[in-house]
Amino acid sequence: xxxxxxxxxxxxxxxxxxxxxxxxxxxxxxxxxxxxxxxxxxxxxxxxxxxxxxxxxxxxxxxxxxxxxxxxxxxxxxxxxxxxxxxxxxxxxxxxxxxxxxxxxxxxxxxxxxxxxxxxxxxxxxxxxxxxxxxxxxxxxxxxxxxxxxxxxxxxxxxxxxxxxxxxxxxxxxxxxxxxxxxxxxxxxxxxxxxxxxxxxxxxxxxxxxxxxxxxxxxxxxxxxxxxxxxxxxxxxxxxxxxxxxxxxxxxxxxxxxxxxxxxxxxxxxxxxxxxxxxxxxxxxxxxxxxxx
Numbered sequence: 001x002x003x004x005x006x007x008x009x010x011x012x013x014x015x016x017x018x019x020x021x022x023x024x025x026x027x028x029x030x031x032x033x034x035x036x037x038x039x040x041x042x043x044x045x046x047x048x049x050x051x052x053x054x055x056x057x058x059x060x061x062x063x064x065x066x067x068x069x070x071x072x073x074x075x076x077x078x079x080x081x082x083x084x085x086x087x088x089x090x091x092x093x094x095x096x097x098x099x100x101x102x103x104x105x106x107x108x109x110x111x112x113x114x115x116x117x118x119x120x121x122x123x124x125x126x127x128x129x130x131x132x133x134x135x136x137x138x139x140x141x142x143x144x145x146x147x148x149x150x151x152x153x154x155x156x157x158x159x160x161x162x163x164x165x166x167x168x169x170x171x172x173x174x175x176x177x178x179x180x181x182x183x184x185x186x187x188x189x190x191x192x193x194x195x196x197x198x199x200x201x202x203x204x205x206x207x208x209x210x211x212x213x214x215x216x217x218x219x220x221x222x223x224x225x226x227x228x229x230x231x232x233x234x235x236x237x238x239x240x241x242x243x244x245x246x247x248x249x250x251x252x253x254x255x256x257x258x259x260x261x262x263x264x265x266x267x268x269x270x271x272x273x274x275x276x277x278x279x280x281x282x283x284x285x286x287x288x289x290x291x292x293x
Contacts, residue, residue: 001087002095003029003154003253004044005227006053007078009068009145010061011038023056024049030251032226036189038068039077041157043227043253047095050079051102054147058107063145069187070196071124074109074145078120080152092151100149104136107144111135114150121183123148154253156199156233157226158207163219165193173217181205192221202233207245222246228253 010017012035021028024042027049033040044050054076061075079099081092093115100111110133112123123131127146132138140146162170170186170193178184181201187194195214199205211223223246231252234242242248 001045001084002047002092003082003084004047004050004095005078005080005082006042006044006050006076007072008040008042008053008057008061009038009063009066009070009072009075009077010057011035011040011068016060020053020056020060023052027052029253030228034189034226036068037070037187038066039070039072041227047081047099050081050099054079054099054103054107058109058144062143063140064143069189071185072145073112073124073127074140074147076103076109076144076147078148078150079103080114080150082152082154084154089151089153096149096151100135100147103147103149104133107141108137109141109144110137110139110146111149112146114148115152120148120150153200154202154230156202156207156229158197158199158210159224159226160195160197160211160214161189161221161224162193162195162214163221165218167193169193169218170195173214176217177210177213179205182210202230203236206233206236207247208237208241211245225251227251 011033017033017040021031024044027045028042029045030043031040042053044053057076063075066072081095083089083092096113096115100113103109104111112127112131113134114120114123128140133146167186167188173195174184174186181199181204183198183200185196187196197210199207199210207225207229214220223244225246228251229247234247234252237245237247
């Protein structure tokens with residue numbers, strides 16, 4: 001099973017984002033939008049929905065009109081494929097390459113690959129400067145820009161908003177937190193400074209660890225989980241701290257959760273199952289013991 005976590009360079013138009021969500025149907029697992037970042041993160045099940053989202057987003061939005069604090073190279077900015085059991089990283093690589101071929105040939109958008117070849121930060125720094133696209137035209141599409149299409153392990157996108165702190169403070173904190181398992185970016189988001197992070201090895205350094213590290217350096221206003229958190233990572237965090245860390249069972253990523261979401265709009269209706277009955281059915285189907293919340 002593959003997950004695709006597409007980042008769209010649009011976060012301030014609720015009606016158009018709702019239209020995109022409707023087009024994705026039950027393949028949409030989660031949507032997180034931020035008007036200041038002017039960015040939305042769509043967590044999708046499988047690979048087909050990624051193509052639907054890309055087509056529709058390019059019809060709706062224009063990168064030349066975009067304004068936001070988050071770095072970007074295009075409207076459909078980042079398209080990472082993530083392997084969930086029983087899929088393998090090779091499956092994610094294959095899905096990545098097939099999507100890049102589709103986007104370049106059918107949509108005319110240049111695509112940069114990341115994964116084993118290079119990192120996403122490397123693309124952001126070098127795209128169209130001394131790095132040409134792996135697929136598609138050599139120049140950005142006038143309305144769509146370019147796409148970064150990747151294959152990666154599960155990560156956690158996590159933001160911490162600082163209280164009464166400057167952008168310089170956020171950047172200093174980022175320097176101290178940055179490591180092989182944590183990527184950081186200090187941003188000014190409206191009136192507040194933010195430490196924006198990708199926890200690329202969340203089993204090693206998870207939300208609680210980075211929250212406490214930031215809190216030791218500056219007053220924290222609030223935390224923000226972007227997307228979903230792996231069930232095994234959530235299980236290691238005391239439930240008493242979930243609210244403070246912006247965590248919940250509704251934001252838990254597991255194979256059973258994905259199957260539940262995919263089946264809810266079809267099996268439940270036809271078989272007239274309650275949510276509880278459907279959860280029990282999915283647990284048996286997946287042959288797992290993990291509870292679906």
